[in-house]
Amino acid sequence: MLNQAQLRLFEARLASIGVGRRDFLRMLAGMSAAGTMFLTTSAPTVRAAPAPGEKLAKAQVFRHGGFNDEPGSFDVNKDLYCNCEWNVFAGLMRFTPDYVSVPWLAEKVESNADGSVWTFRLRRDAKWSNGDPVTAHDFAWSWTRQLDPATAAPYSAFLYDLKNGEAFNKGQVKDAHEVGVKAVDDYTLQATLEGPRGYFPVLVAYAAALPAHRPSVEKHGDKWTEPANIVTNGPWVLESWSHHKQFTLKKNPHYFDRDNITLERVIYPIIPRASGFLPYDNHEVDYALVPPGDLRRLQADPKASKEIIRYFYPGTFYLVPQVTTPPFDHPKVRQAMSHAIDRKIIAERISQGFGIPAHAMIPPGLPGHFDDEALKQLQRFDPTLAMESLKGTPYEGGKNWPKIVMSMRDEPYAAKPMAEGVQAMLQEALNMPTELEVLEPRVFRERLWKHDLQLIWIRWFMDYPDPHNEYFDTFYGKRTTGKRQAWANEAFDDLISKARGELDTPKRMALYRQAEEVLQTDVGYIPVVWTVRYVAFKPWVKGLPRNKDGHIIPDGNIFRGMLEHIYIVEH
């Protein structure tokens, strides 16, 4: 939340670049709808200068060991999960390590009175890696391409807030020009939305709004992201790609902020999960994510333990009892389950710290996190209460349970042990035996959309830090596509749609707080842990980005940009 002094400072800064008072007020309205937000005039890379006594290494090369699979391509615009390095592209906005959305290629962001039309003014010095200027046309074309049904982009629904976006994607509107995004002139992009959407500048900072280079796509088709063809507009450029072995990035010579970046080259060997943490141990890479299997021994090692960093990876693991199948069609059964789970044990002992106990959807440090005692009591761990809640149901006393199958998607980082922990707790507190089935991602998803799963153990990663993302995409009952479970609640839906258009932040947050309460009392879900990750950096890697509390924030789903901060010292 901005206080008065900050507001005045902010206004002064904006005035210095020509934003008048009226524009400022409009922008403020839009900002407050997006929660805590701080629009600076630009997002310069804070160049971390070497500390006294530190000498820069001659070769500023960073070996990045965080990729487990070969990228499918580098076309982020078409395929968000192509498993590539997103930072080769730059978008209109980006996230800081504090998860605040700030302008990147955009210089100025303003909206109309109710936040349904947003205008982005682009910087004039942004260029593609072949020298082409980055224009508003690039974004208009790229977003339309993403929504085009012919592209079949998995993340097309991300842009459904654009007017006619959904209709165009579903083939109901045939003309791409009817989609609410257009380049008013070369450096002005105007987005007309389906309604007031205060969170739009936050949404646009997520990687799902990154552009693609039109001439390259049109010339090379699917092969346009091969290193010989690819053209990007971000801080990095794909220099070489030895398929299935490694790829390298080098600094983009046309990037407007290149002088503030110290690293020259980044090498990414592809390290399958089966190889574990060994390449880092063997000094073959400078950075790697710590798998659960290696955490204990690294923490026991005096040297290695100093290299490990723990950080929140905004996401939530939760349990969804499908309300259309017995025994979960009884609200009391669901309530009983919500009291049966000892989240502390799951987070601390079973997952070895790869999670923290969750009592709501949104993790701490993000807008929409609620920490009040009343909320924590709603689904508190209380095995006696759990068993008592079964009174009056056919399963009273923990008997007569039908066959129950808990389904989860096959994924790493202790997802399976945690699910087994939940299984064991349900057995112990409620005598409820379950069988855990681990499904392949596609099989899981197909059955998810069909509501064919009985008890779901599922993990959600935040796309952008706004409660709308958390509640709408997961639990909104009237979703036209991608409804994850059969649960729906009128009161909840009303609160969510009201909050979506509400511009006053405190009022908006209050609505979401109410929504969380409805969600938990009706037990549409049972939050269990918020996700946590461990990473390791070699001691010669310096300049790691930190948030305002001093915690190191490596690249993740929301913040991406650590490569621009890092420098290597002699070793």
Next chain:
Amino acid sequence: MAIMARLRNKPSAEVSLWQDAWRRLRRNRLAVLGGLVIVALGFTAIFADVIAPYHYTKAHFLHTYELPNRDFWLGTDSLGRDMLSRIIYGARISMLVGFVAQLIVVSIGVPVGAVSAFYGGKVDLVIMRFVDVMYAFPRLLFVILLMSMLGAGLFNIFIAIGLTGWVNIARLTRAQILSLKEKEFAEGARAAGAGGLWVLGKHLLPNALTPIIVAVTFGIPEAIFTEAALSFIGVGINPPTPSWGQMVGEYQQYILSYWYLCVFPSVAIALTMLAFTFLGDGVRDALDPKLRD
């Protein structure tokens, strides 16, 4: 008449083949050791409820990831479940996978091979071509394909391993019966008027059995191995049921932090396979007519 008499009193060669084999097997120390281990495993599998100190789902949340100690002889896993108990119960799955899969293999392979050999001609040709095609398929690949289609689960593993493994047995059966078909007593039996299938069942098959027995004995550890590989990839048994292969596959990544989670189930698999291999070697040596004394 003499021929009929000979048939009625079992030829001395037949009786002493089995007796002689048993005698030789008993003398082979390694094979006896293997056999004893297998019997012990069988007992463990059947009486797991009595032998295991804890139930395999019993979680001790305050004792997760513990090293082997007085309360938990082989340590505990991520939920604080006793590894010793889980390995004991795991014997059930491994024994089941080994025996049931082989049962399916034999039930399909032997009749197919026998019919093909006995009837010869076009029937033989068609069946053998089919067998050749199946043989061309890399077995593990096919098993993985089938498991992806069927989904995880014990029953599906039986089907996948069984459906892909009968080919070898069929070939063996056919080869044996073909070679025996020419031998005297079959001709003699036929000359005496015995019907085809009767000859097949009573005379040819028992003699054809020896290489089949050997193949089945070696097939059991192979099935256990396949289950471990499937679990390593991710299409195996569903928790909370413990299976050695699943434990090895899941805890292989923890080997540097909690070595006992992966090592003990590996040792269990290795011991079982060793036992079956010794026994199989012994059975083969015992049944080999060339090694008779």
Next chain:
Amino acid sequence: MPYLIRRVLWLIPTLLAMALVTFLVMHATPGSPLEPEGGNNPLSPAEQKNLAAKYGLDRPLWEQFGRFLINALRGDFGHSYVYKTRTVAEILWDALPVSLRLGAMALVIAAGLGVCLGVLAAVHQNSLWDYVSVTTAMVAVSIPNFVMAVFLILLFSFLIPVFPTGGWGGPRDWVLPTVTLALAPMAIIARYTRSSMLEVIRSDYIRTARAKGLAETAVISKHVLKNAFIPVLTLLGPLFAAVGTGSFFVESIFRVPGMGRFFVISMTGRDYPMIMAVVLCYGVFLAVMNLIVDLLYGVLDPRIRVGAKG
């Protein structure tokens, strides 16, 4: 000669049948490639229609299979669904030689060392050497190779830092994966060599040769070895298969960019063109190897008339 031609011709329907079975099983597997792996929504029906058209999945099954066969004959296996910038042929062209080299090296070591160990064990039967090698062989066969891989890495990358943990750059990278892959086949070959040599040594005509007064080494090298090789040769076929499929795990753990890795990746990615191509590659390879083994068998043992009934 006609036998050879017949065998080669039989390859065709065999491969066809294999392709058909794979195709059918693949399409029967739940989880469609039209469902993205991640994201908050499934693809819209319009998008699915377009993607299906692009992949050719909107045609009837028999037409899809027919097209695949016709294109495969020209070496065009289609575009990978997962690795979007490359065709399957390109990917396999890079990966196949790697797997072939790894497999060949492993087999050479397995056969060479295995035979030596087996011969030595047979000649010095019941000695300490015999028992030790037999037991070691047993152990090598009993441990799954993905566990063995980790043990070897522990031993030779950490405790004694001689070899890297993975990759496929130079000869040093080749050692650990090859050894891991070769251990079990070597043990099997050693055991079979030993037992078949024992059998031959005890057989009649060797006794005759000894009785005639031939020197021991002459007896062994001339007669025994040659006849002992034949059963080993029969093993080679299945061993090729074992090495080929064992390479899945070894290639994953040691980051070897070979074909074995792709099979599992293509299964989870529902990358239909890739699955078909990988299975066919393995099938062709196995069939050719089996043919060569059969021919060698005939050459080595004149008693076996190649082409005789049996």
